[in-house]
Amino acid sequence: xxxxxxxxxxxxxSVAWEKEEALIDDRILDSFGVISLVAELEDSFSIEIEAAExxxxxxxxxxxxxxMIVKLQEK
Amino acid sequence: MGYHxxxxxxxxxxxxxxxxxxxxxKMRWLTLVLSGYVFFxxxxxxxxxxxxxTTIWTHYIGIWLANLKMQxxxxxxxxxxxxxxxxxxxxxxxxxxxxxxxxxxxxxxxAYLKYYNFFVRNVNVLLDTADSPIxxxxxTLLLPIGIxxxxxxxxxxxADVYWEKISAQQHLGxxxxxxxxxxxxxxxxxxxxxxxxxxxxxGQGITGENLxxxxxxxxxxxxxxxxxxxxxxxxxxxxxxxxxNYSGVIIIAAAVGYTVQLYMEFSxxxxxxxxxGKMFGVTLPENFRQPFVSRNAAEFWRRWHITxxxxxxxxxxxxxxxxxxxxxxxxxxRKKLGKYVAKVGVSAIALFPVWLCNGxxxxxxxxxxxxxxxxxxxxxxxIMLEPVKDKWIKICHINEEAxxxxxxxxxxxxxxxFIGELFFRANGLRAGWQMFKSIFQSFEFQKLWDGTFxxxxxDKADLIVIFAGCIVVAIVGMIKERNLLxxxxxxxxxxxxxxxxxxxxxxxxxxxxxxxxxxxQVDMIYAGF
Numbered sequence: 001x002x003x004x005x006x007x008x009x010x011x012x013x014s015v016a017w018e019k020e021e022a023l024i025d026d027r028i029l030d031s032f033g034v035i036s037l038v039a040e041l042e043d044s045f046s047i048e049i050e051a052a053e054x055x056x057x058x059x060x061x062x063x064x065x066x067x068m069i070v071k072l073q074e075k
Numbered sequence: 076m077g078y079h080x081x082x083x084x085x086x087x088x089x090x091x092x093x094x095x096x097x098x099x100x101k102m103r104w105l106t107l108v109l110s111g112y113v114f115f116x117x118x119x120x121x122x123x124x125x126x127x128x129t130t131i132w133t134h135y136i137g138i139w140l141a142n143l144k145m146q147x148x149x150x151x152x153x154x155x156x157x158x159x160x161x162x163x164x165x166x167x168x169x170x171x172x173x174x175x176x177x178x179x180x181x182x183x184x185x186a187y188l189k190y191y192n193f194f195v196r197n198v199n200v201l202l203d204t205a206d207s208p209i210x211x212x213x214x215t216l217l218l219p220i221g222i223x224x225x226x227x228x229x230x231x232x233x234a235d236v237y238w239e240k241i242s243a244q245q246h247l248g249x250x251x252x253x254x255x256x257x258x259x260x261x262x263x264x265x266x267x268x269x270x271x272x273x274x275x276x277x278g279q280g281i282t283g284e285n286l287x288x289x290x291x292x293x294x295x296x297x298x299x300x301x302x303x304x305x306x307x308x309x310x311x312x313x314x315x316x317x318x319x320n321y322s323g324v325i326i327i328a329a330a331v332g333y334t335v336q337l338y339m340e341f342s343x344x345x346x347x348x349x350x351x352g353k354m355f356g357v358t359l360p361e362n363f364r365q366p367f368v369s370r371n372a373a374e375f376w377r378r379w380h381i382t383x384x385x386x387x388x389x390x391x392x393x394x395x396x397x398x399x400x401x402x403x404x405x406x407x408x409r410k411k412l413g414k415y416v417a418k419v420g421v422s423a424i425a426l427f428p429v430w431l432c433n434g435x436x437x438x439x440x441x442x443x444x445x446x447x448x449x450x451x452x453x454x455x456x457x458i459m460l461e462p463v464k465d466k467w468i469k470i471c472h473i474n475e476e477a478x479x480x481x482x483x484x485x486x487x488x489x490x491x492x493f494i495g496e497l498f499f500r501a502n503g504l505r506a507g508w509q510m511f512k513s514i515f516q517s518f519e520f521q522k523l524w525d526g527t528f529x530x531x532x533x534d535k536a537d538l539i540v541i542f543a544g545c546i547v548v549a550i551v552g553m554i555k556e557r558n559l560l561x562x563x564x565x566x567x568x569x570x571x572x573x574x575x576x577x578x579x580x581x582x583x584x585x586x587x588x589x590x591x592x593x594x595x596q597v598d599m600i601y602a603g604f
Contacts, residue, residue, distance in 0.1 A: 030373075031388060032458060035396045035421055036414070039405045052238030054393035 004065060007040045017062050024056035034059055041065070047072040076117055078261070078347045079300050084293070087114065091257070092354060096281050103278030104252050107355070111255035115220060118261075122219035125188075126255055129181055133229040134250040136177035137236045141243035143170050174237045178230050185226045188216050193439030221260045223436055227386050228254055232268045234390055241269050249276055258351035262344055264362045264382040267389075271357060279356040289354035291565065294580040295551075296346030301588035303544040304340035306537050307332050313531040315500055318510050323518035325527065326510050330497040335545065337496060338366065341380070365552045370484040372453045372491050383436070387429045396425040415462065422458050426451055441504040449495055540587050 008017045015028055023029040029037070037059070038049045047069060058068040076082050091110040098106040115123045147166035151159045195211040202210055232253065235241045244250055253272045314321055314329035321329070342363040352359040362381050369375035376384050395401060401424055408417030434447020467473075473480055494511065501507030522528070529535065554560060560567045565576065 027377075031392060032418065032422055035405075035425070036418055038397060039402070039409065039417075039421075042402070043406070049397055050238075051394040051397050052240065054389075054397060055240070 003044050004041075004062065004069070007037065007044060008062065011037060011040075021061045024060050029059060041069065045069050045073060047075075076114070078258070078344055078351070079297060087117075088351060088354075092281060095355060098278075100278045100280070104248055104276050107257075107275060108248060108251045108255055111251075111257040111260060114257040115255065115260060119217070119220045122217055125184065125219040125222065126225060126260075127251075129184075129225060129229050130251045130254050131247070132177065132180060133232055133254065134244065134247045136173060136233050137243035137250070138245065139173050139177075140170055140233070140236045143173065144239070170237055174233055177233045181226050181229055185222055188218050188222065190435075190439045191216060221262075224263045224265055225254045225260065227265050227383075227390075227436075228268075231265075231386060231390060235268060244268075244272075252276060256352070256357070258348045259359060262341070262348060264345065264348070264360045265386050266360055266382065270360055274357045275355075277356070281354060282356070285356050286354050289350040289352070291577065291580070292350030292353060293347050294350075294577070294584065296343040296348075296350060297584050297588070298544070298580055299339040299343030299346065299548060301584055303541055303548070304336045304343060305588075306533060306541050307336035307339070309532040309537075310528075311336050311500070315502065315510075318501070318506060318513070322513035322516045324520055324522050326497075326514050327493070328528070329510075330493040330500075333500045334493055334496040337500075338363075338379075339544075339548070365556045367489065367492075368485060368552075368556060369488050370481065371457060371488055372450060373457060375488055375492060376450070376454075383433070387433060391429050391432060392425050395428055396421055401425065419455070419459055423455055426454060430454075437499075442498055442501055442507050445504050445507070446495055446499045449498065453491060544587075 005017065008015070011033065017023075020026070020028055024034070034054070038054075041047065042049055049068075049072065053068060053072070058064055076087065078084075091106075094110065095103055095106045112123055112126070115126055143166055147163060150162050150166075154162065192213045195213050199210045232241075232250070236243045249272055252275045253266070253268055256271070256275055259266065311329055311333045314325060315333070318326070318329075345362045349359045349361070360382050364378045364381065366375055366378040369378055401421055404424070405417050405421050408420050412420075430447040430451035431444070432447070433450070434444040437443040437446070468475060475481075497510055498504070498507035501510055528538065533541075565573060568576070
């Protein structure tokens with residue numbers, strides 16, 4: 001999952017990603033940021049993120065993103 | 076019967092509360108559903124059939140989707156991975172078809188009732204230009220109250236069941252309650268099923284705490300609507316209805332006046348609605364969060380009519396941005412044209428339908444479509460200019476949190492909002508354009524103090540009341556924005572001060588409310604959408 005951190009750091013290096021628990025709710029990650037992130041995650045982890053997954057709970061923290069990625073890889 | 080009328084506040088709401096309280100807990104949901112239908116019937120008469128029809132259809136589609144999901148699970152038990160994938164794909168197709176039919180039917184009803192005559196008018200213009208002897212006939216169509224609101228809620232429910240965010244509801248009563256809760260039937264807030272239905276269904280008794288909190292919220296709403304918005308209505312109408320006679324500073328005042336009127340009116344009605352919900356123990360979602368401190372148009376839309384924005388983001392923006400075709404473009408764009416171009420392209424594709432629908436949702440007028448496109452261009456421009464802005468901030472060592480940067484940003488956002496609302500309120504797109512152009516003709520600053528403003532139906536006292544009211548609302552907004560009273564809110568204050576505020580609110584509304592002789596009862600603006 002190191003590549004997840006690389007993707008996030010490349011997206012914005014000023015954010016302490018591992019510490020944040022409310023990336024969406026606190027607007028650290030806006031909807032345009034989420035779209036860019038989705039494209040990167042799909043390419044890096046060979047997953048398909050559908051509209052059903054586009055909920056704040058899946059993007060609010062690095063841990064939530066990890067869980068979503070694992071769930072989609074198992075699908 | 077608007078939410079600000081005596082009929083609602085002193086007759087309908089108390090009767091509904093009493094009926095609710097005296098009904099056995101298990102049957103309270105039924106009292107709420109019946110109250111909703113009576114409320115609807117008192118405004119739209121037999122058109123209540125549309126609400127009932129939408130409720131039955133939404134419930135049916137939900138069950139149908141749930142059955143397909145269940146059948147899919149049964150048919151995949153004990154099968155090989157490849158077979159499972161094929162079966163899942165087949166069922167996914169069927170589910171998509173059911174969802175599409177579900178949405179299409181209720182959208183068709185909305186489109187027919189709301190946009191048919193608009194369509195006819197525009198087609199006739201084209202036919203006339205082509206010298207066609209045949210013209211389409213307009214029809215007298217009655218629009219059920221709140222159709223634009225409950226239709227969105229119904230679509231949201233169907234999509235949530237399809238995405239498995241929620242389970243399909245077997246009990247028709249719960250869907251009826253979700254779509255027909257009377258405080259929100261006319262103006263929203265547009266709720267998601269998971270946000271409100273369980274607390275509505277719970278049927279908890281009325282408590283003193285909820286009743287007092289609800290009452291204060293209702294009073295606050297009346298303060299905004301009756302003291303500020305209904306006064307400003309007189310001033311705004313006087314200019315917008317005879318815009319040809321005015322220019323420069325008067326038109327600017329009308330645009331600012333209308334923006335303030337719309338905010339006080341819509342957010343005031345929301346306070347009454349949320350307060351009414353609170354009395355029944357239901358927490359409805361907030362629709363406004365101090366929109367005038369926004370630093371850009373995107374932030375403004377996260378603070379203004381929040382539930383509509385959330386609905387568009389959840390059910391249009393994200394589905395479009397993760398659709399196969401957009402993803403394909405995104406991949407192609409990032410590889411061949413770079414990340415920046417790909418981001419702008421995806422944002423444009425996903426934002427366009429959102430803002431087209433936003434404009435159309437407000438009503439069948441070109442000025443509303445223009446209003447949507449206006450924000451589409453501004454938001455897209457913001458995304459395009461982001462790298463330039465970031466670079467500029469870095470080079471100039473600008474502290475983004477410093478007042479010297481924040482205040483001009485807020486003022487710039489105000490200008491964007493005022494121009495948008497000028498077109499939104501104008502009597503047609505042509506009138507809006509005329510008004511906008513006339514701002515730059517004969518500016519005449521002196522009209523601000525030469526008494527011209529007292530010729531629009533308001534006297535000096537009215538203007539002072541409006542101004543003082545706005546200051547009170549701004550102070551309360553500041554307290555909320557900085558969370559100065561914490562979670563407890565007004566309850567944190569010393570009891571005598573709290574009661575002084577309650578009585579102060581009541582007295583201010585009674586003394587300064589724009590009702591009685593010399594004032595016209597003003598309908599709720601958003602109930603017309």
